[in-house]
């Protein structure tokens with residue numbers, strides 16, 4: 001049952017060491033506070049020994065019985081019992097996103113259109129690029145565009161400016177939409193779990209630069225695109241979504257790239273939206289995605 005007109009919807013996510021009674025504890029606590037569960041998914045990972053849960057629920061008519069703060073306090077107590085890492089927020093609070101690009105604009109174009117059409121549950125704050133080429137596209141959506149050129153000698157200064165923009169725009173998530181510069185270890189650490197990249201290969205194959213040329217040289221029969229969280233280890237961050245397509249010996253590297261463009265846009269848009277809906281939970285080097 002979805003939220004009525006006067007009800008507010010919340011999303012609760014948690015991960016903790018697996019144990020008996022977690023789902024019952026959460027369900028009983030929500031019921032005790034007058035909440036109605038509208039969607040719930042959970043997964044116990046026998047490899048990591050951790051349990052993951054995502055629950056969507058509505059408050060009672062006119063707001064939580066004893067207020068959101070009381071629910072948080074009660075949940076904090078339950079979380080302590082199970083050593084939970086948890087997050088609780090209203091579903092209508094949307095992440096503020098900074099999109100970074102270089103010279104390829106297909107993923108940026110797709111994200112902007114999807115957001116403007118109400119298909120992406122984010123608010124795009126601004127666009128940042130190390131090249132001026134795509135300013136026109138950002139401006140066409142009335143977005144600020146910041147040209148931050150970078151080279152090996154200016155990377156620290158450029159990233160410091162980027163962090164200033166992250167603060168100034170109150171950014172929750174940075175999306176690398178074919179941004180072709182390697183981020184420093186320091187920046188990756190500062191924004192761990194808050195940067196999503198689209199890599200134009202079916203990882204773990206063909207990390208790094210020019211993956212379509214690597215794929216062509218290898219004679220692959222499938223190409224792909226991978227959306228992942230960014231870490232200091234290039235293209236090795238936790239995978240969120242992947243898309244693939246069949247190819248064959250007749251395709252040049254340029255034709256592979258053309259086929260791959262739609263895969264990249266789709267994989268990135270799905271990953272950003274699932275992150276925005278808090279459907280992606282980190283599980284060490286992997287993810288749990290409650291699609």
Ligand SMILES: Nc1nc2c(c(=O)[nH]1)N[C@@H](CN(C=O)c1ccc(C(=O)N[C@@H](CCC(=O)O)C(=O)O)cc1)CN2
Pocket residue numbers: 176179180181182183184185188197198199200207208209229230231232233234235236237
């Ligand atoms: N710290 C990280 N930074 C970035 C990641 C990442 O996973 N961790 N993903 C890349 C995107 N990317 C492919 O998707 C990519 C971009 C650029 C290069 C590369 O080698 N570029 C230059 C070197 C640029 C530089 O030193 O900054 C080159 O072509 O030689 C490889 C992969 C985004 N950043």
